[in-house]
Amino acid sequence: MKHYDVIVIGGGHAGAEAAAASARMGAATALISMSKASIGTMSCNPAIGGLGKGHLVREIGALDGIMGVAADRAGIQFRLLNRSKGPAVQGPRTQADRRLYKAAVQSLLAGQSGLDVVEGEVAELTMLSEGVVGGVVLADGAILTAAAVVLTAGTFLNGIIHIGDVRRSGGREGDAACTRLAAQLAELVLKRGRLKTGTPPRLDGRTIDWAGLERQPSDDVPVMMSFLHSKPIAPQITCGITHTNEQTHEIVRRNLDKSAMYGGFIEGVGPRYCPSIEDKVVRFADKASHQIFLEPEGLQDHTVYPNGISTSLPADVQLDYVRSIKGLETVTILQPGYAIEYDYFDPYELTSTMESKISRLYFAGQINGTTGYEEAAAQGLVAGANAAAAALGRNALHFGRADSYIGVMIDDLTHLGVTEPYRMFTSRAEFRLALRADNADQRLTGMGIAAGLISESRREGYVLKLTQLQEARELLHAQTATPQVLRDVGIAVSSDGPRRSLWHVLSMPEVTEGHIAALLPDFITFPAHIRRQCATDALYTPYLERQNAEVAALRRDEAVEIPADLNYSDLRGMSTELKCKLQRKRPRNLAEAARIEGVTPAALTLILAHVRSAARNNVAI
Numbered sequence: 088m089k090h091y092d093v094i095v096i097g098g099g100h101a102g103a104e105a106a107a108a109s110a111r112m113g114a115a116t117a118l119i120s121m122s123k124a125s126i127g128t129m130s131c132n133p134a135i136g137g138l139g140k141g142h143l144v145r146e147i148g149a150l151d152g153i154m155g156v157a158a159d160r161a162g163i164q165f166r167l168l169n170r171s172k173g174p175a176v177q178g179p180r181t182q183a184d185r186r187l188y189k190a191a192v193q194s195l196l197a198g199q200s201g202l203d204v205v206e207g208e209v210a211e212l213t214m215l216s217e218g219v220v221g222g223v224v225l226a227d228g229a230i231l232t233a234a235a236v237v238l239t240a241g242t243f244l245n246g247i248i249h250i251g252d253v254r255r256s257g258g259r260e261g262d263a264a265c266t267r268l269a270a271q272l273a274e275l276v277l278k279r280g281r282l283k284t285g286t287p288p289r290l291d292g293r294t295i296d297w298a299g300l301e302r303q304p305s306d307d308v309p310v311m312m313s314f315l316h317s318k319p320i321a322p323q324i325t326c327g328i329t330h331t332n333e334q335t336h337e338i339v340r341r342n343l344d345k346s347a348m349y350g351g352f353i354e355g356v357g358p359r360y361c362p363s364i365e366d367k368v369v370r371f372a373d374k375a376s377h378q379i380f381l382e383p384e385g386l387q388d389h390t391v392y393p394n395g396i397s398t399s400l401p402a403d404v405q406l407d408y409v410r411s412i413k414g415l416e417t418v419t420i421l422q423p424g425y426a427i428e429y430d431y432f433d434p435y436e437l438t439s440t441m442e443s444k445i446s447r448l449y450f451a452g453q454i455n456g457t458t459g460y461e462e463a464a465a466q467g468l469v470a471g472a473n474a475a476a477a478a479l480g481r482n483a484l485h486f487g488r489a490d491s492y493i494g495v496m497i498d499d500l501t502h503l504g505v506t507e508p509y510r511m512f513t514s515r516a517e518f519r520l521a522l523r524a525d526n527a528d529q530r531l532t533g534m535g536i537a538a539g540l541i542s543e544s545r546r547e548g549y550v551l552k553l554t555q556l557q558e559a560r561e562l563l564h565a566q567t568a569t570p571q572v573l574r575d576v577g578i579a580v581s582s583d584g585p586r587r588s589l590w591h592v593l594s595m596p597e598v599t600e601g602h603i604a605a606l607l608p609d610f611i612t613f614p615a616h617i618r619r620q621c622a623t624d625a626l627y628t629p630y631l632e633r634q635n636a637e638v639a640a641l642r643r644d645e646a647v648e649i650p651a652d653l654n655y656s657d658l659r660g661m662s663t664e665l666k667c668k669l670q671r672k673r674p675r676n677l678a679e680a681a682r683i684e685g686v687t688p689a690a691l692t693l694i695l696a697h698v699r700s701a702a703r704n705n706v707a708i
């Protein structure tokens with residue numbers, strides 16, 4: 088029997104980040120996973136980042152997390168998505184060599200002090216007292232106790248793999264499902280459901296006819312996933328691009344009744360925005376073709392991931408439809424695609440620290456109904472840091488919608504719950520002009536330092552960057568120029584305009600660093616990344632001034648606290664259904680109440696009036 092401050096169950100993306108965060112906080116931490124060798128496995132696509140997801144990776148990095156560092160070590164094709172659009176909606180992404188990614192995660196965990204990695208299956212949670220978790224029992228009978236436990240079991244709880252009408256128990260291809268712990272969790276008072284997701288067949292790259300296919304290279308100027316790196320570490324590769332066609336669609340259509348998803352073999356709900364090839368053929372019947380990216384899974388690996396054709400059709404049908412696609416006419420399938428169905432727990436029941444209704448038991452990752460490595464990792468970081476804070480008697484870490492995509496996700500999950508797998512999009516963030524991937528460190532690293540989550544070297548790097556940024560900003564604000572001076576260096580402004588600070592000048596879209604250097608030669612002495620950051624920050628200044636008013640309104644609403652014992656049944660003019668919902672959810676303030684599904688402005692006015700009148704009369708409510 089051994090005691091830890093924090094035990095993390097699961098070595099996927101949530102578990103790795105949770106364990107690393109907990110240990111960085113100074114908590115004695117154990118990461119228990121079924122197989123040490125599979126820690127950091129990418130169950131589906133070999134890529135990290137993308138739109139919305141790239142923002143999460145940068146925020147994890149800003150809090151000294153490991154995902155971005157591992158992605159940079161394994162990155163074999165860096166691309167900045169939405170490059171032609173504004174920085175707020177650009178998404179850094181890299182394709183990753185699976186083997187290198189796993190190796191990077193395992194080595195980062197091995198180098199983390201205060202962290203033990205334990206191989207074993209957690210068969211049972213133990214309770215310290217009713218409703219308070221106290222540790223775990225492994226399948227071999229070993230007992231580990233802890234002040235807090237983080238559960239990140241991914242798709243493993245009662246996982247069932249489907250290929251056509253063939254179904255078998257499994258956590259993902261090659262791994263056993265976790266049924267004993269699932270059975271215990273089913274006994275607890277936690278709201279549970281079933282979700283599903285799918286993956287495409289894996290192809291042998293040596294049997295692909297690459298010659299006639301369009302190729303997609305890495306970006307000429309790659310943008311890294313971590314703030315700590317400036318250029319790729321691994322060699323860069325190109326992907327292939329091909330398309331489905333009418334024949335492909337006809338084969339899929341003809342066999343729909345054999346698909347696990349369409350043949351009625353699966354009860355769980357799948358991700359709408361990550362459709363299988365069956366979904367695409369049915370839902371977008373008017374489209375004659377769909378794009379497929381052929382992504383090599385590694386530098387020393389012939390496996391190719393055909394991004395865009397996940398499926399749960401029988402293996403022989405998969406071969407048929409894949410071979411109908413240009414370049415894949417004689418392809419060999421190394422592993423058929425499959426769908427997986429698994430238990431999840433409604434995140435609506437979690438607090439914003441990711442603590443469940445069982446005290447000191449935290450949930451993170453796919454078991455909260457999300458999908459994606461980045462979403463899992465971000466939740467892992469929040470759950471791991473908060474489990475450590477609770478175990479060490481420190482203040483909890485809270486993330487808000489105005490400070491991060493992490494905050495947006497946690498807020499969505501805990502206030503709306505999920506009815507289908509949740510993934511991050513930039514459109515989910517109402518303050519996205521402020522929540523950019525480029526400024527994640529400026530938004531979050533200070534908070535991480537205050538919480539004790541940031542290592543000394545990361546802290547030093549951040550303080551240096553902040554100091555340089557501050558100096559550059561002050562210089563740009565201090566120096567002003569008349570319209571004539573600006574026109575002299577080639578900036579098109581009207582000659583009767585006002586004198587402007589160079590910060591203001593830099594915020595003008597057509598102004599370049601070269602213009603600024605001509606006006607202020609000292610600007611060029613700052614490192615390139617500081618100059619770039621100033622340009623982006625300046626560009627957004629006018630918009631942010633407007634957005635700050637909205638953030639202030641949110642903060643005002645957050646400041647209106649709703650007493651924990653408010654009796655919603657006393658509120659007249661509100662539907663019984665809504666009263667029950669509010670009674671159950673118990674929002675802590677007006678802003679939280681506003682985000683609960685079904686809460687209208689009229690309902691908010693009722694709550695506000697009730698809270699104010701009670702405060703005026705100083706009566707219990």
Ligand code: FAD
Nearest residue numbers: 097098099100101121130131208209241243452453459463
């Ligand atoms: P996982 O990565 O699943 O890790 C779970 C970990 O828990 C594993 O290490 C496992 O060994 C461990 N574990 C489980 N139970 C126990 C136990 N009792 N004791 C000890 N250890 C335990 N995401 C997308 O974004 N897009 C997709 O298209 C997509 N498709 C997918 C298709 C498939 C078939 C699968 C399996 C996943 C797919 N995903 C997809 C999801 C993505 O893989 C997950 O979102 C992500 O891996 C979740 O991370 P996690 O840490 O929550 O869980």
